[in-house]
Amino acid sequence: MRPPPFATADERNRFVAQIAEISLRYNKAMDSGDFANGQSLRRQMRAMTEEYYERLPLQAVSCCPYDQVPLFYRMDPWGLDGEWWNPDSKRDHPLPCRHFCTLRGAVNFNGKTPRGGDFDAFTGPEIPYVIPRLLGFDTMQAVIAKLPLPFGDAYTVGYFAERRPPVQQLAANWPAKHHSYVTAMGKAEFSFDNDPWDFDLDKWIAAGKLLWCPPESVTAAPVKGTPQDYPYRELRGKRERMVVSSAGVFGTGLPDGSFLSPYED
Numbered sequence: 042m043r044p045p046p047f048a049t050a051d052e053r054n055r056f057v058a059q060i061a062e063i064s065l066r067y068n069k070a071m072d073s074g075d076f077a078n079g080q081s082l083r084r085q086m087r088a089m090t091e092e093y094y095e096r097l098p099l100q101a102v103s104c105c106p107y108d109q110v111p112l113f114y115r116m117d118p119w120g121l122d123g124e125w126w127n128p129d130s131k132r133d134h135p136l137p138c139r140h141f142c143t144l145r146g147a148v149n150f151n152g153k154t155p156r157g158g159d160f161d162a163f164t165g166p167e168i169p170y171v172i173p174r175l176l177g178f179d180t181m182q183a184v185i186a187k188l189p190l191p192f193g194d195a196y197t198v199g200y201f202a203e204r205r206p207p208v209q210q211l212a213a214n215w216p217a218k219h220h221s222y223v224t225a226m227g228k229a230e231f232s233f234d235n236d237p238w239d240f241d242l243d244k245w246i247a248a249g250k251l252l253w254c255p256p257e258s259v260t261a262a263p264v265k266g267t268p269q270d271y272p273y274r275e276l277r278g279k280r281e282r283m284v285v286s287s288a289g290v291f292g293t294g295l296p297d298g299s300f301l302s303p304y305e306d
């Protein structure tokens with residue numbers, strides 16, 4: 042049975058700090074050749090990381106424009122030092138509605154420097170954007186939602202379609218770096234995600250392709266309005282791919298649309 046979720050930020054922060062401390066002791070043990078101790082610390086680390094995932098809370102992150110079913114993530118809303126934000130980690134979300142295609146995201150740090158972990162978290166740019174290639178699919182709509190988090194405001198962009206394109210034609214699920222998926226034939230595959238982004242949202246709103254959740258509720262029916270109604274028009278921030286780690290926050294440019302082979306470095 043799943044243990045109860047972390048009740049407070051403090052409880053979660055202590056747990057994440059404990060994992061980091063054991064990881065440090067593990068590295069020391071291996072460096073000094075104490076492999077038996079190292080093995081035991083690694084087992085401890087794995088068990089605690091598993092428990093960390095089990096204790097993450099469910100959070101509504103978007104809402105389907107076709108049937109108004111909220112999309113839930115089991116996520117770490119407290120800090121970018123949590124393993125959930127590691128682009129390679131295995132995230133475990135509840136089953137979405139049948140229209141859901143993928144979720145993208147942006148995090149606005151509001152001028153502050155967030156604390157990162159010993160990995161690169163790919164949080165997205167600081168203001169929401171769309172991927173024109175995805176919006177080009179028949180019946181595809183995107184929905185922007187704001188999630189205030191302790192280290193900044195996240196803006197998710199959920200993609201939903203009445204007729205979902207094949208999964209291999211979709212894109213990475215935020216905050217993953219690559220697009221990992223299982224084909225209809227049951228084959229696990231992945232591709233690099235390098236689709237150009239568009240921050241000029243007006244035309245997509247005017248075309249009825251881009252909606253938003255009411256700012257006060259992610260689970261309320263998405264609104265289809267005019268560009269002037271869009272509630273985050275005045276938002277300012279970096280328009281490039283932001284990476285956060287214990288070394289700081291870095292802008293790493295924009296995806297350029299070129300094909301990146303997953304089989305080359």
Ligand SMILES: [Zn+2]
Binds near residue numbers: 107108109110141201
């Ligand atoms: Zn739906």
